[in-house]
Amino acid sequence: MNIRANAFDELMAFQRRTEALGQISGRLGWDQETMMPRAAAGQRAEEMAAIEGVLHARRTDARLEAWLAEAEATVVTGDAVGQAQLRHIRRSFTRASKIPARLAEELARVTSSAQGVWAEARASNDVATFLPALREVITLRREEAACLAQGGDLYDALIEDYEPGATAASLGAMFDGMRPRLIELRGAVLEAAYQPEALEGRFGSDGQMKIARELASAFGYDWDRGRLDLAVHPFSSGSGSDARITTRVVENDPFNCWYSTIHEVGHACYELGVDEDYALTPLGQGVSMGVHESQSRIYENQLGRSRAFTGWLLGRMRTQFSDFNARDADAFYATVNRVRAGYIRTEADEVQYNLHVMLRFDLERALISGDLVVDDLEAAWNDRFRADFGFPVDKPSNGVLQDVHWSVGLFGYFPTYSLGNLYAGCLHQALGKAVPDLDGQMAQGDTSAATGWLRENVQRHGGLYTPREVITRACGFEPHEGPLLDYLEEKFRAIYRL
C-alpha cells in the first residue's frame, strides 16, 4: 500500500464527513425558513451554533495540514480533479484557521437568531427592532473579516467567501461599465410612446402553484431530488441528491411566484447537475455565487422571459385562469417584461435589476468599512433610492428591510447577483450559437437543449474550475459586460418599439 496515496484517501474520507455535516447545516437553514415553529428560534440558534462549532473544528483539524502537505506533494500533474479537490480543501483550511472557533459559533448563533428578528421587523415595518440584531451581525462579520484580511481590505475578504477571485475593485469596475448604458436604456424605455399593459386579473394561489410546478418541470427540475415549498424570501438549498426550492405567492401577482420558481430551479439544477462522482466532495457544489446566479438568471430571464417561452407560458396560464388581460402573445411578452417603477429587487425587471444591486453594494461596503453606521442605514438607503430611482421609499419592507441577506450576515454577496447577470449574458450568447433552434424549442416549452447545454458546459463541472474559468470555457471568450448590455438593449428596444 502506498502511504502517499493514503494521505489523499484519508483526507477525502475526512472531508466527505465534513461535507455531509455541511449539508445538515444547510438543511437546518431550509427548515428554519419553511417549517420551523415560531417559538423554536432560540433553540435553533443554539443548534446552528453547535453544528457550526463542529464544522469549524473539522475545517481547522490539525490533521489536515499533514494530509494536505503530503497529498499536494504527490498529486499527479494530470490529475485535474485531485488537484482541484486539494485546492478547495487548502483554501477552506487556510481561511477557517484564521477564524477563532468562538467567533464562528457566535456568528452562527447570532445570524440564526437575527433572521427571525428581521422577519418580524419586516412584517411589522419596524426598522428599530431590527437594528440591534443587525449591529451585532455587522460587528461579528467585521471581526471575521479582520481575521481573514490580515491587514487587507475587509470587504474584499468577505467577497472571497462567495466569489473567489473577485474584489471590490473588480466588481466596482463591472458596475461602472454597466451603469451608463443601463441608465440610458431605462430612460429611453420609460419615456417611450408605447408602454406595455400591466398584468391584471384574478390569479388564485392554487392555480399559481400549479403553474409554478409545471414551470419547474418544464425547466427539468428533478422532483425525486427536490421539493417546492413556500417561504417569505424564495431561496434554494442543498446539494447532491437533495436540492430544494421555495417560492412565494402574492395575490394577483403570479409573475412573482413563477419567475421566483424558475430562478430557484436554475440554482437547484446547477446543484443537481454536478457530476455525481463529486457528491459530498468540495467539487460537489456550484463553484461560486456568481456562477450560481448565472444559472438562475439565464433560466429566469434569457430563457424564461423570452418571447418564445412566454408564448408557451401564456398557453399554460389559459388552462388555469380565464380572467386576465393578455390580448395576444406579443402583448403578453411585453407585459412580462414591462419596465416600471418598483421598490423590490427580486421583482425588478431586467433593465433595473442591477441598479438595485449597485445600491446595496455601495451601502454594504460602507457598513463594513465603518463609513456608515447602522443607525444611519435607513436614511442612507432612502436617500440613495430616491437618487437612483427618482421616487421615495414608502415603507421599510419596500426599502431597507426587503432583503434577508444582511440579517444572516451575507455581506459581499449582493454584487455576485450582477456578476451572475454578466455571466448569464455571455452564456446566452454562446448558447444561441450552440443551439440555433433555441426559440423554436422554447416556444414548445421544451428547454431540454438549452438546459442540457448549460449542464454539459457549466453545471456538471461543479468546483472543478475557477468561476471565471468555467464561464470562459463554456463561452469560448473571457466574460465581460458587453453581451448582457447588447442583449438588454436589443430586447427592450424591440419591446418598447424604439
Added chain:
Amino acid sequence: MNIRANAFDELMAFQRRTEALGQISGRLGWDQETMMPRAAAGQRAEEMAAIEGVLHARRTDARLEAWLAEAEATVVTGDAVGQAQLRHIRRSFTRASKIPARLAEELARVTSSAQGVWAEARASNDVATFLPALREVITLRREEAACLAQGGDLYDALIEDYEPGATAASLGAMFDGMRPRLIELRGAVLEAAYQPEALEGRFGSDGQMKIARELASAFGYDWDRGRLDLAVHPFSSGSGSDARITTRVVENDPFNCWYSTIHEVGHACYELGVDEDYALTPLGQGVSMGVHESQSRIYENQLGRSRAFTGWLLGRMRTQFSDFNARDADAFYATVNRVRAGYIRTEADEVQYNLHVMLRFDLERALISGDLVVDDLEAAWNDRFRADFGFPVDKPSNGVLQDVHWSVGLFGYFPTYSLGNLYAGCLHQALGKAVPDLDGQMAQGDTSAATGWLRENVQRHGGLYTPREVITRACGFEPHEGPLLDYLEEKFRAIYRL
C-alpha cells in the same frame, strides 16, 4: 473561583452542545419521514452517519471522565437536579464508551437506509426486498448489544436504551400478568350479544385534518412550538421548544387520523411540558419510552376514548360531516371503542393492543437471541398471529411489514408500549381522585385539568427521577397492571352490556 464548581459547569456546557446536536439528529429523522425527496435517501444515510459519528465522539470524549469524577465527588447531597444530571451523563458515557465509533456510525447509516427500504417493501407488500436490510440491522444491533451486555443478556442490554431499569424478565412478568385477563375479556366481548356498529360514512381528508387540528388544540398542543404533518407511520419528534407531530389520513377511517393525532400530542406535550430550566440538558426530555407512552396512551385512550370526550368529539364531527351512522352519543362511544378483528397494532382497540405487543416482544427476543433467523421471520409472525388472533394475515403490510420499528433498529422498544399502558392505567386511577369532575370537563372538550395534572405530576420532571419513581410519585403507589385491567374490564363490560 471554585475549581470544583467549574468541572460541573464545564461539563454542562459541553453537554449542552451535545444535546443541541442530538436535537439536530432528531430533526433530520423527522425530515426524512415527512419532507425528504425520495432519491435523497442515500445521501441522508451518510448525513446521519456523520452526525452520529460526531455525537458518539462527544459522548465518549476523554474529558468527560475527569469532569464527571470531579463533579460527582463534589455535588451537594441536597442538589437533586445536579445529581440527576450527573447520573444521566455518567450513564450515557458508560454506555457509549462500550460501543466502537465505527459501529455507532454504521448503525446510523444502515438504519437510515433500511427505513426507506422498509417503506418501499411495505408499499409493494414485498417482504423479500426488506430482508437483506433487516438482516444487516439485526447483525449490527446484536453486535452493539454484545458490546453493551459484556456477557449478560443481549436483549436486556437493548431494553436499557429505552426503559432504564427494565429487563426481559420484568417485562415478561408484566405480560404474564396481563395476558389471561385480556384474553378472557376479549373472548367475552367478541361473543357478546350486543355489538357496536362500525363507523360508516364519508370523511374527506380536509375535514379529517381540520378536526385533527382541533383535537390537538383541545389537548393543549402548543402550535408555536410544534407542527402537524403527514407521515406513513405517525410519530412525534423533538424536545424543548420544537416538538413536532405527524399523523396519517385513511380515507373514510377518521379515527385512525384523530387518535394517532391525540396519541402523538401526548408524546409532544410530555416534551413541551418539561421544566424549561432543563432545556438542552439530559433532564430536558421524557425519561423513558414507557413513561412517554403512558402520556400518549392516557391522552389517546383513558381521556380521548372516554364516554365524556367522545360526546364532545361527536359534536365536532357534526360540524364537518353529515353523512355517518352515529345514532347518539352512547352509540358513538361504543363505535369508537369497538373491539374487532384487526391486523394493525396502531389501530387496535384497547383490549387487544397489548396482545399485538406481546407477539412482537417474543419475536424480537428470538431475533436478538439468534433463536429466530430473518428468513423465518414472516412465517413465525404469521403462525403466531393466527394462534393469538384466530385468523390469518392476508398480506405483509398487515403483518410483518406493518411497523417501522425493526427497520430503524428499535429492538427492545415494543414492550415499552405495554409498560406505558400499565403506567397510564395507574395514572388514570390517581387522576380520577385528583380531578373529581374529570368527566364533566372532558364532556366540554376541556382537558386542561387533566393535562395540567399530568404536566405537574409527570411531564415537568423530565429526567429528574427514574421511570418507576416518577410514576410512583405521581400515583402514590408502585405501578402494577391491576388498575389498567380493572379499567379495561369495567369500561368494556359496560360498553358490551355484559
